[in-house]
Amino acid sequence: xxxxxxxILLVDDSKEDVDLTLRALRAENLANNIFVARDGEExxxxxxxxxxxxxxxFEHPPKLVLLDLKLPKIDxxxxxxxxxxxxxxxxxxxxxxxxxREERDLAIGYSLGVxxxxxxxxxxxxxxxxxxxxxxxxxxINRPPLxxxxxxxxxxxxxxxxxxxxx
Amino acid sequence: MSSxxxxxxxKKQEExxxxxxxxxxxxxxxxxxxxxxxxxxxxxxxxxxxxQDEATFLKALRANPxxxxxxxxxxxxxxxxxxxxxxxxxxxDIPVILVSGALGDVTAVESIKRGITDYVLKxxxxxxxxxxxxxxxxxxxxxxxxxxxxxxxxxxxxxxxxNADLEQFANVASHDLQEPLRMVAAYTQLLAERYRxxxxxDADKFIGYASEGAxxxxxxxQDLLAFSRVGRNATPNRSIDCNSVMVEVLQTLSxxxxxxxxxxxxxxxxxxxxxxxxxxxxFQNLIGNAIKFRGIDPPEISITSEKQDGQWLFTxxxxxxxxxxxxxxxxxxxxxxxxGRTEYPGNGIGLAICKKIIERYGGRVWxxxxxxxxxxxxxxxxxxxxxxxKREQP
Numbered sequence: 316x317x318x319x320x321x322x323i324l325l326v327d328d329s330k331e332d333v334d335l336t337l338r339a340l341r342a343e344n345l346a347n348n349i350f351v352a353r354d355g356e357e358x359x360x361x362x363x364x365x366x367x368x369x370x371x372x373f374e375h376p377p378k379l380v381l382l383d384l385k386l387p388k389i390d391x392x393x394x395x396x397x398x399x400x401x402x403x404x405x406x407x408x409x410x411x412x413x414x415x416r417e418e419r420d421l422a423i424g425y426s427l428g429v430x431x432x433x434x435x436x437x438x439x440x441x442x443x444x445x446x447x448x449x450x451x452x453x454x455x456i457n458r459p460p461l462x463x464x465x466x467x468x469x470x471x472x473x474x475x476x477x478x479x480x481x482x
Numbered sequence: 483m484s485s486x487x488x489x490x491x492x493k494k495q496e497e498x499x500x501x502x503x504x505x506x507x508x509x510x511x512x513x514x515x516x517x518x519x520x521x522x523x524x525x526x527x528x529x530x531x532x533x534q535d536e537a538t539f540l541k542a543l544r545a546n547p548x549x550x551x552x553x554x555x556x557x558x559x560x561x562x563x564x565x566x567x568x569x570x571x572x573x574x575d576i577p578v579i580l581v582s583g584a585l586g587d588v589t590a591v592e593s594i595k596r597g598i599t600d601y602v603l604k605x606x607x608x609x610x611x612x613x614x615x616x617x618x619x620x621x622x623x624x625x626x627x628x629x630x631x632x633x634x635x636x637x638x639x640x641x642x643x644x645n646a647d648l649e650q651f652a653n654v655a656s657h658d659l660q661e662p663l664r665m666v667a668a669y670t671q672l673l674a675e676r677y678r679x680x681x682x683x684d685a686d687k688f689i690g691y692a693s694e695g696a697x698x699x700x701x702x703x704q705d706l707l708a709f710s711r712v713g714r715n716a717t718p719n720r721s722i723d724c725n726s727v728m729v730e731v732l733q734t735l736s737x738x739x740x741x742x743x744x745x746x747x748x749x750x751x752x753x754x755x756x757x758x759x760x761x762x763x764x765f766q767n768l769i770g771n772a773i774k775f776r777g778i779d780p781p782e783i784s785i786t787s788e789k790q791d792g793q794w795l796f797t798x799x800x801x802x803x804x805x806x807x808x809x810x811x812x813x814x815x816x817x818x819x820x821x822g823r824t825e826y827p828g829n830g831i832g833l834a835i836c837k838k839i840i841e842r843y844g845g846r847v848w849x850x851x852x853x854x855x856x857x858x859x860x861x862x863x864x865x866x867x868x869x870x871x872k873r874e875q876p
Contacts, residue, residue, distance in 0.1 A: 331665045338672075414660040415707075437660075437700045439668040 355389025524611030
């Protein structure tokens with residue numbers, strides 16, 4: 316898979332958690348164009364086309380970032396702030412996913428412009444359902460503004476069919 | 483016997499006169515001697531330093547801090563009142579008594595307002611020893627009170643810190659426990675999905691136990707979080723009509739009420755000053771318990787209130803199974819359960835939360851009960867401020 320086609324960037328340091336999320340996505344056939352970053356720094360490099368991802372282009376941003384709150388190196392809220400404060404990345408949908416619901420993090424998340432804040436349920440069936448709903452909503456139902464990467468390019472066939480539903 | 487003891491007493495006093503270090507601010511040497519003599523004659527072993535101006539006063543103060551300052555009101559270069567400022571600057575709590583030839587009533591009152599302990603006129607020096615004694619006693623008592631207050635403040639501070647630590651611990655622990663717990667729960671579920679019926683009977687049973695354990699732990703963690711959040715709720719108090727609280731609680735509990743055939747009666751309930759959600763929680767937990775721990779007969783629950791010592795005292799009486807005497811206090815402890823999980827479900831957090839909420843508003847909660855004779859949960863809550871006002875108006 317070329318990183319240019321990545322639709323979803325999953326940022327999570329727990330391999331067990333990544334496995335669960337991928338499993339949930341795979342069950343819905345949504346795990347094809349996904350890139351996993353294991354810490355905030357790698358996610359930064361991926362999104363801002365720097366470091367090990369210096370070869371990437373800003374013309375192909377992911378459509379959705381699934382972001383864990385507690386991350387090594389650069390934590391989830393810091394990463395969110397960088398994404399939403401940068402003209403090149405601010406239109407990317409960011410969904411925060413955490414194990415525990417902390418009102419303060421929730422408030423900060425929304426004030427920084429997070430698109431969704433989800434608490435991962437303990438029950439796996441519920442978790443699977445939640446991941447599916449969230450990803451389908453942001454990739455298929457929600458309409459991003461024209462200046463977001465995917466629409467601007469207009470070359471992504473999958474995207475066209477997906478957005479076609481809402482027309 | 484007793485007469486010989488009283489005879490000895492004055493002799494003993496003669497032997498050990500109480501020492502008194504005096505700093506005298508006085509320009510008239512003759513007056514100074516009169517003052518010191520008046521104190522000496524009253525039984526003090528006086529050591530006195532006489533000064534006339536600020537510089538020498540400060541020097542004497544630092545060299546040999548006195549127990550008392552006696553100051554003339556009028557001095558050629560200075561005034562007795564100024565000693566107060568010097569003492570304040572030096573951080574010293576030493577009583578100052580004005581000794582003056584003449585002092586008008588207005589000046590006297592003004593001086594005492596500004597911090598002078600007392601005043602004595604020069605032609606009334608006989609009163610001086612008594613005034614000095616009282617000033618020293620008051621200072622001693624002030625010191626004791628100050629120590630007691632400091633001690634109390636320290637204890638309150640320690641308690642608050644320890645409570646905050648505990649709350650933070652519960653909060654952090656429960657947050658950090660969620661993550662590994664989700665893994666245990668999710669992967670056990672995956673195991674069950676993939677291998678149910680494919681391994682032996684024991685394997686299915688073990689997987690089932692593991693799943694149940696994980697889900698129960700999740701409930702415990704959520705309860706612990708709810709408990710730790712009681713103190714962190716920062717919304718300001720407002721007037722809460724307990725009648726509307728009851729309506730809300732009856733609505734929420736409608737299913738168990740119908741299923742158990744519970745009869746719930748309540749008086750016209752008062753308005754209290756608290757947080758709405760928390761008061762709903764208290765009523766809901768208590769009424770929910772009264773239904774849950776019912777006897778053979780359908781539950782009969784009554785809620786009454788009365789004003790007692792400026793607080794509202796609520797009583798929730800039921801006809802349930804009751805609580806054994808030795809457990810009357812334990813029921814309010816976190817995760818304390820008196821029954822097996824299969825008999826009565828629950829984690830034992832409800833009453834602990836009630837207690838924490840009620841104590842947060844300065845109230846008290848306790849239970850009176852006998853096994854087989856029902857329970858009466860009693861708690862106090864502060865009235866709304868306007869209520870106090872109304873009560874005091876004729």
